[in-house]
Amino acid sequence: MNPPKIFVRLTDALQLLPGIGKKSAERAAFYLLSNPQNGEKIFRSIEAVLSEISFCSKCGNITVLDPCPICSSPRRDRATICVVEKPMDVFAIERAGVFNGLYHVLGGLISPLDNKGPKDLNIDSLIARVGKEKINEVIIATNPTTEGEATALYLREQLKSHNVRITRIAQGIPVGTDLDFADDVTLLRAMEGRREIKD
Numbered sequence: 001m002n003p004p005k006i007f008v009r010l011t012d013a014l015q016l017l018p019g020i021g022k023k024s025a026e027r028a029a030f031y032l033l034s035n036p037q038n039g040e041k042i043f044r045s046i047e048a049v050l051s052e053i054s055f056c057s058k059c060g061n062i063t064v065l066d067p068c069p070i071c072s073s074p075r076r077d078r079a080t081i082c083v084v085e086k087p088m089d090v091f092a093i094e095r096a097g098v099f100n101g102l103y104h105v106l107g108g109l110i111s112p113l114d115n116k117g118p119k120d121l122n123i124d125s126l127i128a129r130v131g132k133e134k135i136n137e138v139i140i141a142t143n144p145t146t147e148g149e150a151t152a153l154y155l156r157e158q159l160k161s162h163n164v165r166i167t168r169i170a171q172g173i174p175v176g177t178d179l180d181f182a183d184d185v186t187l188l189r190a191m192e193g194r195r196e197i198k199d
Contacts, residue, residue: 058129060105060122062087070094070103077101079136083126083155085109085143093141098191101139104129109147110154118154126155130162137165139194167194 002008007029014025032039055061056068063069070076070090080101084090090103106121130138140155142148156166169191 055105059103060087060107060125061090061103075100079134080139081126081129081135081137082139082141084141085148085151089141093191099139101137106142106151109142109145109151111147111150121151123155123158127158127162130159130164135162135164137167139167139169139191141169141191165196167196169194 003011010029010032011022011025014020014028015022020028032042052064053062054064054066056063056066056071058067058071061068061070065072077100080099081104082093082099082101083104083106084093085106085108087105090105093099093103104122104126106123106126108116108121110116110118110121126138129135138155138159140152142151152168159166
């Protein structure tokens with residue numbers, strides 16, 4: 001017997017989440033059916049997040065207030081911008097307490113295989129920020145993957161006409177690892193060991 005169509009729609013929707021395959025989606029769907037109170041709690045949380053959280057108009061991080069608390073804080077080093085791929089990277093660096101400047105979230109990486117080019121990312125807004133604000137250093141903290149390196153090189157090319165120091169985090173982060181999976185000590189060493197990107 002085939003499961004009801006409404007159940008299949010739920011499992012299909014759950015598979016849209018990263019790392020969730022068909023079996024995991026089916027297990028999660030059965031869990032929600034067996035625990036309706038938890039299912040209702042999850043549903044309400046998702047609904048609240050989608051209605052209340054947006055992206056900061058300055059840095060692209062997720063926020064309830066616009067601009068976000070980091071962009072608004074007078075205690076941050078406003079002369080340094082750390083460029084990351086996604087909001088989870090901001091959370092990882094903040095959790096580690098290794099950086100006190102501003103951020104810029106690209107919203108992805110340059111990846112021709114995924115049909116993602118520079119125009120699909122928040123690169124133009126980064127260039128505009130560097131040109132308009134008094135920025136001394138741009139730290140490129142993209143992941144040490146092929147796409148991360150390609151994005152870092154592209155950013156260097158776009159920023160080199162500006163009077164700004166362009167650095168790259170040190171390679172204490174294992175190749176292929178996302179920043180949000182790195183531990184605090186590794187992030188500290190990567191940030192402290194950053195180097196200038198030269199031609």
